[in-house]
Amino acid sequence: xxxxxxxxxxxxxxxxxxxxxxxxxxxxxxxxxxxxxxxxxxxxxxxxxxxxxxxxxxxxxxxxxxxxxxxxxxxxxxxxxxxxxxxxxxxxx
Amino acid sequence: xxxxxxxxxxxxxxxxxxxxxxxxxxxxxxxxxxxxxxxxxxxxxxxxxxxxxxxxxxxxxxxxxxxxxxxxxxxxxxxxxxxxxxxxxxxxxxxxxxxxxxxxxxxxxxxxxxxxxxxxxxxxxxxxxxxxxxxxxxxxxxxxxxxxxxxxxxxxxxxxxxxxxxxx
Numbered sequence: 048x049x050x051x052x053x054x055x056x057x058x059x060x061x062x063x064x065x066x067x068x069x070x071x072x073x074x075x076x077x078x079x080x081x082x083x084x085x086x087x088x089x090x091x092x093x094x095x096x097x098x099x100x101x102x103x104x105x106x107x108x109x110x111x112x113x114x115x116x117x118x119x120x121x122x123x124x125x126x127x128x129x130x131x132x133x134x135x136x137x138x139x140x
Numbered sequence: 141x142x143x144x145x146x147x148x149x150x151x152x153x154x155x156x157x158x159x160x161x162x163x164x165x166x167x168x169x170x171x172x173x174x175x176x177x178x179x180x181x182x183x184x185x186x187x188x189x190x191x192x193x194x195x196x197x198x199x200x201x202x203x204x205x206x207x208x209x210x211x212x213x214x215x216x217x218x219x220x221x222x223x224x225x226x227x228x229x230x231x232x233x234x235x236x237x238x239x240x241x242x243x244x245x246x247x248x249x250x251x252x253x254x255x256x257x258x259x260x261x262x263x264x265x266x267x268x269x270x271x272x273x274x275x276x277x278x279x280x281x282x283x284x285x286x287x288x289x290x291x292x293x294x295x296x297x298x299x300x301x302x303x304x305x306x307x308x
Contacts, residue, residue: 095301113284125232126182
């Protein structure tokens with residue numbers, strides 16, 4: 048999705064860097080009783096996916112409506128040109 | 141030119157002239173059937189379907205419906221190719237045929253349009269066409285703003301999620 052919208056994904060320099068960031072993240076998270084770090088991550092990923100899909104679907108919907116309106120606009124303009132007083136039956140192929 | 145082709149050409153010329161005359165006299169595309177019983181279906185289909193659609197219309201109407209295809213303005217196909225470029229080149233069509241209110245031919249033509257996933261549009265009366273164009277332009281501007289907002293929130297969300305890892 049990030050590639051599709053030309054957003055770059057930051058990469059870790061090496062394993063040490065990755066490990067230090069994971070430790071920082073672990074400390075930041077509010078651990079609930081009985082949940083592991085992976086449970087928390089999973090919950091967050093599922094929620095993010097839901098939000099992302101909602102955003103993409105609303106974007107696609109607006110895009111489709113815009114396409115239909117553009118099509119209608121061009122059709123009406125073409126009809127207006129074809130039906131104008133300086134056309135004749137030869138213009139219809 | 142074979143005799144049947146000459147006849148077909150003449151019929152088409154007569155129908156088109158009648159439609160143009162009706163339209164210029166202020167009769168809309170949907171109610172062209174006032175005196176002449178002539179109707180017109182207008183829409184947009186994929187350019188690659190043109191020949192197949194023409195052939196099917198000819199077979200189903202036995203030559204009594206006459207399709208004409210037109211290239212749409214360059215701007216339209218350019219708009220369609222923005223982004224992914226997955227949209228195919230599209231052409232506008234006008235199908236002329238004769239028939240009244242309970243028209244079997246109209247039903248068949250609509251079925252053909254649906255079969256080729258072609259969109260159909262009502263053409264308003266001559267005096268209403270400018271209003272319709274104005275209204276569509278307004279809707280387009282509104283939708284463009286929505287689209288920019290939707291894209292912005294999508295980008296912000298992605299940036300927020302992938303950007304939380306700092307490389308420093």
